Amino acid sequence: MSGINRLDLKQLRIFKLLLEERNLSRVADRIGLTQQAISEQLRKLRHTFDDELFVRSSNGVTPTQLAYELESKINNIIDDVEDLFTDDKFNPEKLEGIINISSTDYALITVLPSFLSKLRKVAPRLKVIIRDFESADLVRLLSSGEIDLLLTFPEFIPDSLNSQLLFEEHHICVAGENSSYLKKVYSIKEVSRLPQIIISPSRPNLKGSHDSWFGERGLKRNIVMSIPSFSAAPKIIKETNSIAFLPSRLLPNSDIAPIQLKEQLPSFKVIAAWHKRLDKSPMHKWVLTLLNESIDVD
Numbered sequence: 001m002s003g004i005n006r007l008d009l010k011q012l013r014i015f016k017l018l019l020e021e022r023n024l025s026r027v028a029d030r031i032g033l034t035q036q037a038i039s040e041q042l043r044k045l046r047h048t049f050d051d052e053l054f055v056r057s058s059n060g061v062t063p064t065q066l067a068y069e070l071e072s073k074i075n076n077i078i079d080d081v082e083d084l085f086t087d088d089k090f091n092p093e094k095l096e097g098i099i100n101i102s103s104t105d106y107a108l109i110t111v112l113p114s115f116l117s118k119l120r121k122v123a124p125r126l127k128v129i130i131r132d133f134e135s136a137d138l139v140r141l142l143s144s145g146e147i148d149l150l151l152t153f154p155e156f157i158p159d160s161l162n163s164q165l166l167f168e169e170h171h172i173c174v175a176g177e178n179s180s181y182l183k184k185v186y187s188i189k190e191v192s193r194l195p196q197i198i199i200s201p202s203r204p205n206l207k208g209s210h211d212s213w214f215g216e217r218g219l220k221r222n223i224v225m226s227i228p229s230f231s232a233a234p235k236i237i238k239e240t241n242s243i244a245f246l247p248s249r250l251l252p253n254s255d256i257a258p259i260q261l262k263e264q265l266p267s268f269k270v271i272a273a274w275h276k277r278l279d280k281s282p283m284h285k286w287v288l289t290l291l292n293e294s295i296d297v298d
Contacts, residue, residue, distance in 0.1 A: 007048060009081060012074050014041045015053070019071055020145040023060035071143055075277045090282045092123040099126060099287065100148045102141070104133045105201045105230045107151035107270065110249040111166065115294040122290070133201065142275035149287065150273040163273040164288060166295055170267040171210070171245040174256040176238030185260040192219040197237055197244040201228045210245055213266055 017027040028035045054061035141147045175181040198208035206223045234255035278284040
């Protein structure tokens with residue numbers, strides 16, 4: 001019997017859900033079958049591919065190397081089958097399910113509030129999970145469906161992912177609202193000597209995004225502190241009488257004020273990124289459109 005005759009769409013769907021959930025009981029709940037039925041379908045899949053595919057672990061199952069290798073092919077098959085039944089008249093009001101978004105702290109403050117407001121109005125049945133941005137294992141998280149969309153910066157994602165520019169942003173040098181640092185205009189050399197805080201949500205170290213820019217000018221920054229959150233930064237900057245380079249969209253803020261510099265700071269890009277498995281998804285295309293519509297480009 002040929003391989004295609006030993007498979008059906010139900011088994012492929014279970015395979016896909018096992019990659020997403022890593023747990024037989026959760027897959028059973030999602031697909032409306034008993035855990036015993038899921039185990040039986042998994043047994044057939046193992047026989048078909050002559051591989052364990054999913055090995056039991058302490059909190060569920062772990063995919064084998066072959067399962068990872070089959071993942072994108074099976075996702076493409078299921079996407080192509082779903083395309084056969086896609087309603088040309090896409091209606092967000094009927095959307096159900098969950099969209100998983102991984103976001104940097106910056107995007108959580110500046111991008112998501114407006115986007116989520118619009119999404120709740122036009123797709124009230126669609127549920128959303130926002131999770132912290134994780135730079136490790138991104139491709140697996142996206143290809144398995146654990147994450148649908150990333151909101152981040154280009155340097156944090158691998159070239160294998162698809163992405164879309166949301167907008168360009170620039171930093172502003174700031175100090176506490178009553179700081180003595182606000183009383184003069186600084187050269188880059190002068191500002192490099194001031195005590196600086198960097199905001200590094202995913203890399204807990206004393207290295208900042210502007211280090212190379214200062215280095216090109218033969219300067220080293222006086223970094224005294226690293227914190228993981230943009231939302232906490234203004235008050236900490238004020239209380240420690242330090243300075244920082246914050247994205248302009250985080251201002252105005254009553255705890256801080258801009259420092260005047262003789263030279264303009266470099267700009268940077270903010271992007272949305274996703275796995276190619278979603279390229280044909282009408283919902284994904286709609287989400288990207290809504291995301292762009294919700295961004296203030298001024």
